[in-house]
Amino acid sequence: MKQIKGFDIGHLNNGAHFLFVANAHKRAIADAAVKDKVANELQMLERAVQEEDRILVTSQKSLLSDDIREADRKRDNIYRAIVKAVNAYMLFPNKETVEAAKVVKQLLKDYDIKITMQLDRETGLLLNLISDFENKYQTEIAKLGLTHTIIELKNVNDKLRGITEDRLHAKALVIIGNLKRARTASDEAYRTLVQKVNALAVVEGDAVYSTFIDQMNTEIKHYKEEALAHPKKKDDNKKPGEGDPKKPGDGKKPSNPKKPDDGKKPDDGKTPKPGREEDPGEDKV
Template sequence: MKEIGTISLERMNNGAHYMYLLLILEKAEADATLKTKVSGLTADLREAVTKEDECLKLSQKSLLSDKIQAADGQRDALYSGYKKGVDGYADFPVAALAESAKVLAQHIKDYDIDPKMQLDKETGLLINFIADLEGKFAEHVTALALTPFVTNMKTANEAVRSLTASRTDERTVVEVGALKKARAASDTAYKNLVKMVNALAMVEGDANYAAFIDYVNTEIVHYKREVLGQTASKPGEGADISPDNNDERPGEL
């Protein structure tokens, strides 16, 4: 009699765990016999795998991180351009312009902003730095025609500030241990499905379940070899998917 073998789901990395269960789920949902016999269990697995996918996505790098990096790079480039603009007037033959450059150069030195510093620290310093340039040093900025640098630097800095705040909000909605709980729920749903399919194959004969059982066993061998680093033989080659000391029987929940 055919039956689905065992595999240590808890030992898989997050990506492999999700993909393995998704493959089994899709195969089960496409099987005509299982649609009739175990529709409730496949629905449970679908719900669990969907939740796991949501948690997996939230646990990975926020998509906002790329936008933050881009905005940070933009403001750093503008800050660098502003500094070069000030430096360019340091020895200017027009005394008034050279004096404006001297004042702004000292302002740069006072803040000592390093684009490589911690992201939020740079954001905070730039807020005050730019406020000075728009306020008490506005006359000097205008004299050196550096207003476009200041305006665009402010826009980029505000973008970083807004995006980092949004990323923080995004992360706070992720429940601590949510992915671990979701994986456990998926494991339970999977084992319930496997246990029922094996029971049906034993009671009714495996003719109507052979295709699904063979598919799952093939994936088990593949994941044991490629993901878990275990020795496993192809289905039909003797003790192909027998449990090892790290496997859990499908019925042990």
């Protein structure tokens, strides 16, 4: 008697989980015999799959809100004003002012911040630039009369940094909670469908349902082997001489010996530190 094999889909990551239940629904819809006999179960699975899909799409959307956009716009305006002021001071008749402007302009050039940058990257670069303004180049900034402008830039950059972190954290918690509920609903709908098909195969015989059952078992086998496969551990208990037949220390010189240090000086510490960007990978909930 053919039966759909048991498979705990709760161990799949988010993408694989959605694809599995979506494919199960698609196959059941395509099988006329199954579709007619499990209509209610298919409706429940369809609703669950649609909700899971909606939440996954939402999780990939931009988390920028109006207050973040407004703070970013204000920050960009202040930064542009600083750049324009420095360029204007380059034409100032006072020599000390011009020299200070040259130093600051070179610093701006080194950081090469563009207001079209990815939000977090711009925030990180400005964090380091502002630190340089307040410490290493405090005198030059004061000579150009930009001290208060730098303070204003720092305030809005810190505000934007805080808003972004809080919003990302809050949004992530909401998405995780919603996705857990959606996955649980999909799990239950899938289990109910499988139980119904297996019961029908026992009562009515599996001939009518064999195609669907075979398809699902093939899919389950594939996911168990691929999506849930764990890499084999290396055998760390090999005895000496086993495995690699090459003997250590055969006396041969390496074909391409490493050259000694080229004598280059280490970084002098003035190179701007880029902002750190993270790319959180997808994981199961």
